[in-house]
Amino acid sequence: MQFFSREHLRNVFTKPTNYINTNRGEEYYKALYEKIRKRLDELKAMKPVREADVKFEKMLDMWELSRRDFLKWVSATTALLMLPPSFEPLVAEATEVMNRVPIIWINIQDCAGNSEALLRSATPTIDELILEYLSVEYHEVLMAAAGDQAEEALEKAVKDFDGKYLLFVEGSIPVGMPEAFTIGRHAKTGVEHVKHLAEHSAAVIAVGSCACFGGVPAAYPNPTGAVGVMDVVRGKPIVNIPACPANPANITGVVIHYILSGELPELDSLLRPKFAFGYRIHDNCERRAHFDAGEFVEEWGDEGAKNNFCLYKMGCKGPFTFNNCSIIRYNEGTNWPIGVGRGCIGCSEPDFWDKYATERPLAASDIRPPGLTGVESTVDEIGLGILTATAIGIGVHAVASLVAGKKEESQDKEV
Numbered sequence: 001m002q003f004f005s006r007e008h009l010r011n012v013f014t015k016p017t018n019y020i021n022t023n024r025g026e027e028y029y030k031a032l033y034e035k036i037r038k039r040l041d042e043l044k045a046m047k048p049v050r051e052a053d054v055k056f057e058k059m060l061d062m063w064e065l066s067r068r069d070f071l072k073w074v075s076a077t078t079a080l081l082m083l084p085p086s087f088e089p090l091v092a093e094a095t096e097v098m099n100r101v102p103i104i105w106i107n108i109q110d111c112a113g114n115s116e117a118l119l120r121s122a123t124p125t126i127d128e129l130i131l132e133y134l135s136v137e138y139h140e141v142l143m144a145a146a147g148d149q150a151e152e153a154l155e156k157a158v159k160d161f162d163g164k165y166l167l168f169v170e171g172s173i174p175v176g177m178p179e180a181f182t183i184g185r186h187a188k189t190g191v192e193h194v195k196h197l198a199e200h201s202a203a204v205i206a207v208g209s210c211a212c213f214g215g216v217p218a219a220y221p222n223p224t225g226a227v228g229v230m231d232v233v234r235g236k237p238i239v240n241i242p243a244c245p246a247n248p249a250n251i252t253g254v255v256i257h258y259i260l261s262g263e264l265p266e267l268d269s270l271l272r273p274k275f276a277f278g279y280r281i282h283d284n285c286e287r288r289a290h291f292d293a294g295e296f297v298e299e300w301g302d303e304g305a306k307n308n309f310c311l312y313k314m315g316c317k318g319p320f321t322f323n324n325c326s327i328i329r330y331n332e333g334t335n336w337p338i339g340v341g342r343g344c345i346g347c348s349e350p351d352f353w354d355k356y357a358t359e360r361p362l363a364a365s366d367i368r369p370p371g372l373t374g375v376e377s378t379v380d381e382i383g384l385g386i387l388t389a390t391a392i393g394i395g396v397h398a399v400a401s402l403v404a405g406k407k408e409e410s411q412d413k414e415v
């Protein structure tokens, strides 16, 4: 079957493996601590970008968030960044000086879903407060200004913070049909807009799968020739924070990392921060035991669905997707797609809509549930790399089922 050929599996996967080092040793953390301490002292000595800024403590009060809420968030963010608990006081301090770094946030071909994800919680969250506290000099979704006034505000921010601001880009860039997106009275195209702002930035952060890889606008037949930021911008550091929408915790995680160290986080080959995208959904999924046991949902609403069985046969692409939503979840850790009974559609991977969207051909493959227990762990031990291991695991599961089925058949005949 086509699905089981190694060549086909290699084409399906976007990268071979992703190694995360979660313990770099005492010396490393000691040196890092000192480096961060020095950086924070320098930032503290600087004035906030906006003179009239309210202190972070005061904002917590104004938003009716307790110090306890904040400290819980600090612990979670420290762990997210793969730092030891001794770094928590530094993360708290970094949050309090976040208003020293100017930010410009633009929207190209998009639904503003990433901004919405940050803003539309039922109750104010620390992530939302941080967006308010950051020195966001220009944000098309949030700002009151429009037209010429907005353009002037943007150019003023570029001039005032030349080479210092972080440029956040949301949405894909239509290179095949530039007129599909224009902005301002001079009809600047998306490509011109992004290139101009990237040129004067310190770094560019692509937020959401559209800005990273073209996303939904780039789905076949991609009428506007939509691409991601990394296909347009050259000569600037770029971080991709994909997913649909990008998880607010990962957005603030990248900013906090930049505040702490003055550097961007370690990235994978797709320019995604390893702290967030070094994990495969399938490896941290609460339904994984059911996958290993061969217990699958076979159709929506069946007994398997009622018992939270594995969603692989319903099209789940968790085995092929790198993201940390199976760990940190969405909406302040409330839940995540697989938790509510829907398979992963690989939204943090390039071309996810064409390749991985639920119930597309890959999921329709006739994968039979494993007939033997323990096959997956045996396959993992082969050490072929995370993705390949699962793919082969799935293949071996299926082959094992076939073998088991054949054995049963022949035993039946012998009887």
Ligand code: SF4
Pocket (backbone or CB within 6 Å): 281, 282, 283, 285, 286, 287, 288, 289, 291, 309, 310, 311, 312, 316, 317, 318, 319, 338, 343, 344
């Ligand atoms: S296939 Fe999907 S639902 Fe099943 S264990 Fe993997 S990630 Fe979870």
Ligand code: SF4
Pocket (backbone or CB within 6 Å): 243, 244, 281, 321, 322, 323, 325, 326, 336, 337, 338, 343, 344, 345, 346, 347, 348
């Ligand atoms: S479960 Fe999959 S599709 Fe859903 S948000 Fe996470 S990575 Fe994206």
